[in-house]
Amino acid sequence: MSALLAVEEAQARLLALKPPLGADNIGVAQCAGRYLAQDVVAGRDQPAAALSAMDGYAIRFADMPGPWTMAGEVAAGTAPAHALGPGEAIRIFTGAMLPDNADTVVVQENVIADGARLTLTGDGPASSGRHVRARASDFAAGALLLTAGCRLSPGALAAAIMGGAGDLIVGGRPRVAILTTGDELVAPGRALAPGQIPDSNGTMLAAMLAAEPADVTLPLRVRDDRSVLANILGDMARRHDVIVTVGGASVGDHDHVRGALDDAGGQLDFWKIAMRPGKPLIAGRIGDAILLGLPGNPSSAFVTATLFLLPLVRYLAGAAAPLPEVSQAPLAVSLGPGGARRDYLRARLDKGLLTPCDGQDSGQTQPLISANALIVRDIGAAPRAAGELANYIAIA
Template sequence: MSGLLPVEEAQARTLTLRTPLSPETIAFSECFGRYLSQPVTALRDQPAAALSAMDGYAIRFADLPGPWTIAGEVAAGAVPSRALGPGEAIRIFTGAMLPEGADTVVVQEDVAAKGATLTLTGDGPAARGRHIRPRAGDFAAGAPLLDAGARLTPGAIAAAIMAGAPAAPVHRRPRVAILSTGDELVEPGRPLAPGHIPDSNGAMLAAMLAAEPAAVALPLHARDERGTISNILRELARHHDVIVTIGGASVGDHDHVRGALADAGGAVDFWRVAMRPGKPLIAGTLGEAVLLGLPGNPASAFVTATLFLLPLVRHLAGARDPFQPRGQAPLAVPLAAGGDRRDYLRARLDGGALTPLDSRDSGQTRPLIAANALIVRDRDASARDAGALVDYIAIA
């Protein structure tokens, strides 16, 4: 459609409005979900020595099938006091260092100890090196483990610590302000006068951002007054990296976000995207802050936040790939032809198949309860039969 940006171009332009935030170093106990500002390279071998993988006895494979003379014991964290000689066995526990001279561990279930004599009662190890974790079997010093921009998952945190990193080098968390606009909106829990509705969008976006590395301020509300909105935007830009407005992004007499942004000294980079729902989307800047003006209908706000706000926050937090990946799944039911914009249809992925939800009304919130996916249907897409593969984006 004339004057509407394609979704991918709009997403790319949003990310160019500001570079990732400055790096900082934080404790591993605080870094879950953050993005690395620099690569993590192993500073040590892991394990740093050959270790036993089981409780049992360290032996020489050549001495099988025994018997052996028990010559000592080594526990995890201890250093073996002596080397292993021919015909000897040393009691060893999981995670303990292998004594010099030993090349195999026989598990305790396959042997019996009587005094200082150890005899084989089971099959014993089938090959040299059984039940041993070799030195650097996980990784060696100098090995690249995590790239810059990688998300610190629990597994990544464990690997970085084991690699010898003293702390986590990450990007600063974006500070995000949420501003709902509209005379009809009332704070949740307050009595409603005729024509008023509860403000659900502010809490919804805050919940969406709760899983992201962002510092989110409590949602604010402004009436449909251009001067009021302008003053609030100017103040928010002083303390936040991202300002998200909800509502007031269209062309009605009471849609003031674009004008208020200009009055505050900001600039619009683009307005209106070729998508449904969510066409009247604003992206711009005000000082150092990026402003995203989302539509006010709940489904529109949800979809545009998924496609633009969450990737922007991840980008500023240093993510290498900030966009939610697409998947493919078959349709459980037929799907009608698309229209003149890209559609993001609320859907339910269940049993490996996608069912579009009946309602396309972007003002309804009930479909958001059931939806766990957005079917991505390109402009002028043809009708699809049940079983046809379609693209989708997973949502919470």
């Protein structure tokens, strides 16, 4: 366990500790943000008939340029009363079904109605099919709409519903407990004695998980006591899928996470990653629960949660691609060579350019205010000049 693991190997080993959770069949109104567990195939054409895309008059293009005889009207949600005859027009509204034989809509601004007579006054449609949404122009019955493992965004839910779905089969919601460790920690907003600090990490991690399909137990502060921590870990493991500890992951006399994992009957899988910040990261199992021990410095906790905690929760919830996506953008400033560990620089992506934040110390929180990206600098990477491309991970 003395060698530092590469980030990719550590991520793969973490996700291998537990399979994704079982699936749930729930109503579409409760599916936002969940990960689809089964492909969604359209059960109907959308639209199911040719529809008007504008308020106007349905005609046969062959009868252009008119005039036409009015033969009724049709609104959205009703069926046309009869087919369109030669020289006839029907008043039609956006979303309404075209009558049989109609193939074009003249917008209402380009005609004038005088009793039953309709006359073209402006530019008419240049071709058949204008202002008409053809049947199945969105999708046809039998089309694959959504694939298993995708996140159900508002748009994805709209498509599933239009395809006929009333409920969906989605991945489960991991139960996540957050434990912050350290005698120095005090609840947010409380008065501080000398040597004490506010517990920012617990709230920060809970906020990072708020957008994920997870049931999160509110952060619990645990003092630096190995036996107390071991008892809490054992209890949490019986009721959670993931236990996240923050702090106590290094090798100091008051760092008890690794020892408490052993005392709770758990098994260590890996410890220490070749990354900066975030080297002292721990992963193991206690029963069916995964223990993920994050370092206690705020930026270290944020970066490791981005690279390990969020992917783990997404994987357990059924995501097909749980790992953060690496993109590229040009640098606004030059960067020196990479070091002995992979660096994740808190940075700002603005107007297409990446700028590292002032202050990269792992104990600082101010850079996290403006950071919306992590610049990824591989071990021993060559220097980069301003304007050259750099890898980055987008963060919220």
